[in-house]
Amino acid sequence: MIELVNVKKVFNAGNPSEFSALNSVSLLIEENQVTVLKGPSGSGKTTLLSIVGCMSRPSAGRVKLQGREITSLPERFLTDIRRKTFGFIFQQPNLIKGISVLDNVMLPAYPLGEKRVHLKNKAMKGLAALNIANKAASKVEWLSGGEAQRASIVRALINDPYIIIADEPTAHLDTKLSYRFMEIIETFKAEGKTVIITSHDPLVYESSMVDRVVNLRDGQIEV
Amino acid sequence: MYLGKMSTIEFEGFISTEIMRNSSLFFIYITSGIVLLSLLLVHASVSESARQVNLEEKAALVKILKLTDLCLFTEARYTRNLSQADLNTAFQDHPLSLEHFPSGSFTQPPQRTGERP
Amino acid sequence: MRHWIEKQRYIIDFTLSSLLRRKVKNIGLLALYTLIVFILASTMFFTYSIKKEASLILKDSPEIVVQKIVAGRHDLFPVNYIDTIKKIRGVASVESRLWGYYYDSLVGANYTLLTPPRNGSFTDTGKSTAKTTVVDSESTDNAKPLFELNGAVLEPGTLIIGNGIARLRAIGTGDYMPFLAFDGNVLNFKIAGVLSSQSELVSSDLMLINEEDFRKLFGIDNSYVTDVTVAVNNPGEIAMVASKIKKRLPQARPIIRDEILRTYDSIFNWRGGMMIVIFSAAVLAFVIFAWDKASGLSAGERREIGILKAVGWETSDVIQMKFWEGAIISLTAFFTGVILAYIHVFFTGSIVFEPALKGWSSLYPNFKLTPFINLEQLTTLFFLTVVPYTVATIVPIWRAATIDPDSAMRFTGE
Amino acid sequence: MILHPTVIANLLAAYISSFMVLYALFYGVQILKYWDIENGHELQLVLERKTYLIATLLGYVFGLQLLSLFLYIFTADSLTPLFVGAMCAAGTLNVDAFGYPTLVLKIVNFIVAGLWLVLNYADNQGYDYPLIKKKYLLLAFIAPFIVLETLLESAYFLSMKADVITSCCGSLFSSERTTGLGSEMAALPALSMLRIFYGVMFCTLASGIFFCIKSVGGYFYAALSLLMFLVSLVSIVSFISLYIYELPTHHCPFCIIMEEYHYLGYLLYLLLFGAVVSGIGVGVLSPYRQVESLKLMLNGFIRKLALASLILYAAFTALVTYEIVTSSLVIAYEVVY
Numbered sequence A: 001m002i003e004l005v006n007v008k009k010v011f012n013a014g015n016p017s018e019f020s021a022l023n024s025v026s027l028l029i030e031e032n033q034v035t036v037l038k039g040p041s042g043s044g045k046t047t048l049l050s051i052v053g054c055m056s057r058p059s060a061g062r063v064k065l066q067g068r069e070i071t072s073l074p075e076r077f078l079t080d081i082r083r084k085t086f087g088f089i090f091q092q093p094n095l096i097k098g099i100s101v102l103d104n105v106m107l108p109a110y111p112l113g114e115k116r117v118h119l120k121n122k123a124m125k126g127l128a129a130l131n132i133a134n135k136a137a138s139k140v141e142w143l144s145g146g147e148a149q150r151a152s153i154v155r156a157l158i159n160d161p162y163i164i165i166a167d168e169p170t171a172h173l174d175t176k177l178s179y180r181f182m183e184i185i186e187t188f189k190a191e192g193k194t195v196i197i198t199s200h201d202p203l204v205y206e207s208s209m210v211d212r213v214v215n216l217r218d219g220q221i222e223v
Numbered sequence B: 001m002y003l004g005k006m007s008t009i010e011f012e013g014f015i016s017t018e019i020m021r022n023s024s025l026f027f028i029y030i031t032s033g034i035v036l037l038s039l040l041l042v043h044a045s046v047s048e049s050a051r052q053v054n055l056e057e058k059a060a061l062v063k064i065l066k067l068t069d070l071c072l073f074t075e076a077r078y079t080r081n082l083s084q085a086d087l088n089t090a091f092q093d094h095p096l097s098l099e100h101f102p103s104g105s106f107t108q109p110p111q112r113t114g115e116r117p
Numbered sequence C: 001m002r003h004w005i006e007k008q009r010y011i012i013d014f015t016l017s018s019l020l021r022r023k024v025k026n027i028g029l030l031a032l033y034t035l036i037v038f039i040l041a042s043t044m045f046f047t048y049s050i051k052k053e054a055s056l057i058l059k060d061s062p063e064i065v066v067q068k069i070v071a072g073r074h075d076l077f078p079v080n081y082i083d084t085i086k087k088i089r090g091v092a093s094v095e096s097r098l099w100g101y102y103y104d105s106l107v108g109a110n111y112t113l114l115t116p117p118r119n120g121s122f123t124d125t126g127k128s129t130a131k132t133t134v135v136d137s138e139s140t141d142n143a144k145p146l147f148e149l150n151g152a153v154l155e156p157g158t159l160i161i162g163n164g165i166a167r168l169r170a171i172g173t174g175d176y177m178p179f180l181a182f183d184g185n186v187l188n189f190k191i192a193g194v195l196s197s198q199s200e201l202v203s204s205d206l207m208l209i210n211e212e213d214f215r216k217l218f219g220i221d222n223s224y225v226t227d228v229t230v231a232v233n234n235p236g237e238i239a240m241v242a243s244k245i246k247k248r249l250p251q252a253r254p255i256i257r258d259e260i261l262r263t264y265d266s267i268f269n270w271r272g273g274m275m276i277v278i279f280s281a282a283v284l285a286f287v288i289f290a291w292d293k294a295s296g297l298s299a300g301e302r303r304e305i306g307i308l309k310a311v312g313w314e315t316s317d318v319i320q321m322k323f324w325e326g327a328i329i330s331l332t333a334f335f336t337g338v339i340l341a342y343i344h345v346f347f348t349g350s351i352v353f354e355p356a357l358k359g360w361s362s363l364y365p366n367f368k369l370t371p372f373i374n375l376e377q378l379t380t381l382f383f384l385t386v387v388p389y390t391v392a393t394i395v396p397i398w399r400a401a402t403i404d405p406d407s408a409m410r411f412t413g414e
Numbered sequence D: 001m002i003l004h005p006t007v008i009a010n011l012l013a014a015y016i017s018s019f020m021v022l023y024a025l026f027y028g029v030q031i032l033k034y035w036d037i038e039n040g041h042e043l044q045l046v047l048e049r050k051t052y053l054i055a056t057l058l059g060y061v062f063g064l065q066l067l068s069l070f071l072y073i074f075t076a077d078s079l080t081p082l083f084v085g086a087m088c089a090a091g092t093l094n095v096d097a098f099g100y101p102t103l104v105l106k107i108v109n110f111i112v113a114g115l116w117l118v119l120n121y122a123d124n125q126g127y128d129y130p131l132i133k134k135k136y137l138l139l140a141f142i143a144p145f146i147v148l149e150t151l152l153e154s155a156y157f158l159s160m161k162a163d164v165i166t167s168c169c170g171s172l173f174s175s176e177r178t179t180g181l182g183s184e185m186a187a188l189p190a191l192s193m194l195r196i197f198y199g200v201m202f203c204t205l206a207s208g209i210f211f212c213i214k215s216v217g218g219y220f221y222a223a224l225s226l227l228m229f230l231v232s233l234v235s236i237v238s239f240i241s242l243y244i245y246e247l248p249t250h251h252c253p254f255c256i257i258m259e260e261y262h263y264l265g266y267l268l269y270l271l272l273f274g275a276v277v278s279g280i281g282v283g284v285l286s287p288y289r290q291v292e293s294l295k296l297m298l299n300g301f302i303r304k305l306a307l308a309s310l311i312l313y314a315a316f317t318a319l320v321t322y323e324i325v326t327s328s329l330v331i332a333y334e335v336v337y
Helices: A045-052 A075-085 A101-112 A116-129 A146-158 A173-188 B003-011 B022-064 C002-019 C025-061 C083-085 C163-169 C197-205 C210-216 C235-248 C255-295 C299-311 C314-347 C354-358 C375-401 D003-035 D042-078 D089-095 D097-126 D132-158 D181-187 D188-216 D219-245 D265-289 D291-326
Strands: A001-013 A019-029 A032-036 A060-065 A086-089 A163-167 A194-198 A212-217 A220-222 C064-070 C073-075 C090-099 C100-104 C109-114 C158-160 C176-181 C185-193 C206-209 C227-232 C254-256
Touching: A001 A045, A019 A045, A019 A220, A045 A163, A045 A194, A045 A220, A045 C090, A075 A086, A075 A101, A075 A146, A075 C314, A086 A146, A101 A116, A101 A146, A101 C002, A101 C299, A116 A146, A116 C002, A163 A173, A173 A194, A173 C210, A194 C090, A194 D219, B022 C002, B022 C197, B022 C314, C002 C314, C002 D219, C025 C185, C025 C255, C025 C375, C064 C083, C064 C163, C064 C375, C073 C083, C073 C206, C083 C090, C083 C227, C083 C235, C083 C314, C100 C210, C109 C163, C158 C163, C163 C185, C163 C197, C163 C299, C185 C210, C206 C210, C227 C235, C254 C255, C255 C375, C255 D003, C299 C314, C299 C375, C314 C354, C314 D042, C375 D042, D003 D042, D003 D132, D042 D089, D042 D097, D089 D097, D097 D132, D097 D265, D188 D265, D188 D291, D219 D265, D219 D291, D265 D291
Parallel strands: A032 A194, A032 A212, A086 A163, A163 A194, C109 C206, C158 C185
Antiparallel strands: A001 A019, A001 A060, A212 A220, C064 C073, C064 C227, C064 C254, C090 C227, C100 C109, C158 C206, C176 C185
């Protein structure tokens, strides 16, 4: 599904503060599997995730998505792929204040220019699935932590992507909500989606349905 | 309590609160702006024709009394009738007499004083 | 194409909501922008309409005015020159004009005294159409009927005054006005009539006086007049006749009508341009302010764009959003500025500019300008205000749009 | 120099567009030098971001060129009363030697800027920036022309002298100015121009339709649409304006955008400019149909361009024919003024 071949990422190359977040990482992520990237903070987890999720391009190395080379694609195409293939769940819910939950959820689909009625129905269905439909019109500031997390999950699913990327999803959730989150991941796996999670929360990487755990340290994969 | 109540009302009316999308508001705003602007243009042409009578009266007065200048720069004798030569009319010779602001400083020096016959 | 329109509508949705969210920051920018448009628009409307009005009013001014110049200074025009001008082929008629200024120290105002033609008569359009009788200058006997203005006949010893003077001195028909003659004794003139307030733009400081009284007041003997107006048979010949006059009377200074019009045109161009050049410093300051405001993104805005890009917006989508933001602000400022300027110039007679335009003149005509705006003025206004603003914000917008998508990932603290 | 608000607006627009084009060229040269799609180094990412900046800048320059073209004609028309012998914008452009060259350059720059945007749009469809080098070479070609146009325009306005009253003799004996470029075009016989216009238009439309069906002969169509553009300009001056003004002597191509003729000229010129930009765009893009990353989309896009230019030319001809039919002027015999 996703293949990284000795990917390197160097920040502000050439001047004294040069720092290589990743050096020659090779990784293969199978289809319909839940992979957890484990490692202390500063080990390049987030950089690796942003390269896998086509948010940024590696300084060197190859990235293949379903066999197609996407390393040197222009940003326009990279974003198009990201919009259709990946759903992002961030550590923070990252919802935009001042606009309603519904608008927040529909935001990723704006550039696609879908008819508003269809988009609204899809968004309402997604919110109803995670039973926060009653908060659709309320402002984002009034949501609780769990509700905000679920809203950002619905937003990630709006373009029904088949790969879900979650960066430290349970960092700000209590155990009950973390279990609820793992159940949601369970449903993704059942629907045939591939899930990639970064976490150092034992509740996540020791959970039964995780297929593979990858350890990351100082920009390299520990075998 | 108050916060709770408001959100419930909001919910029942949820479907209806979406009365007007922002972009339709924007288009209505733009069209009303353009309509207002064209109203101005219409008003301009309407009042121009209404003023025609007034303009003709002034023109007739100019014709009878053989006036040559507008009565705009009235603060000094030599700025009153700019086109006529006077003891020192603006256009008679060097015009940059600045002591009488604003007309003194606003009159433009003739372009080609010396060259032509 | 359908998708593109729908996409634009979505982007406008988001832009409007983000604009309304940060009201305080945008209101300041909008107010300044509207002020700039307002002042520029008022200047242009004022200069254009007064220029148009000048060209309409002065189109019937005398075709050629001939003056005598002695040692580069204006001098009285000897009557015997008139015959030499009459002999020139193509000249229809030659009439003399007697006019001058009288400084009234009481109110510090200059009056223009003028002797109207012998038996012309003029009635305000309010009552009936203006009658302009052709004056044949051959009949020199003074038994002819005198000039009369809507019924008020200008007998010797009376005056017809402009509305401005009546307003300034608060006098009307029937009152008396003392004048200091050239030889020191005081002449008392009765006011026979007042010119209409409509025609103040040309006649507010005008005083019509009888020829004998004028000569008595200023001591000009009969063999001299102030200057002479020449009517020409074929308008195409004006320049030729003027050159002949110049040849025959080297001291004469012939002035052609369309030169007068052209002078007024260039005065008001110069005046409009001058105001804009002075005002361009303010526009430049505004452009720098807009550039700074566009590039100084608050942390919230930066985070918001980061989220947009992380969630699936592409750089050009963000650029389009910022374009719409600029467009909304510019259109609001442009519409409000132009409409306010229109009301300011044509309904309230440009109060804001009055002190600047009036200068020290104590006798300023209050005239209502006929509104005259066309597409050209609006395009010029667009170029002088909206284009600089848009260009100034291009680079900051691009810089804001190229925030990395994964900045939203890195953002951890709340 | 004439200190006139519209003149100031014109110069401002000219200097702004040259500044923007030079700014874009500065980055364009950087891209031409350091562009290497393969490596993902910092510089390459920065350059890729710069492409957005340049595209936005050129988009604004294109819009500004179009607006300032019409404003330029407006200014010339509004300055007419200041010059002896100038009846309308055509006369004012003759005031000094820079008037017409600036106008011609403005039209050429507008078309070339349009082509750049067409090339840019095509390049954006390819997934590996296929035409990036050609795009910025074209930009390097455009920049000097726009700067030249700005210099010519400032020379035109700065060296302009209004004929105001002079102090010495008051009246003015400036000689009648000889009419420049405009008069030759007007001298072309009207009726034969009419036949040429319809003949060339017919060939253009025919070759366009042929191209749309068989998608062969793109260059031929582009050349024809350029020729048609020139023929249309000449025919506007020589006979179309006569019908619009219903006056056998008034050849001025500028007065038709004025108020008295309900701003008809705008529609006429916009149709014409749109047609020529898309027409030549077909020719410009044809050589890149084999480019690997553009293969599938480029044919469709070129056909769309050709179709657009066909429709615009057809609309232009329809409008011209409508004007001729409804005009009360009939040029029966050959009149040469």
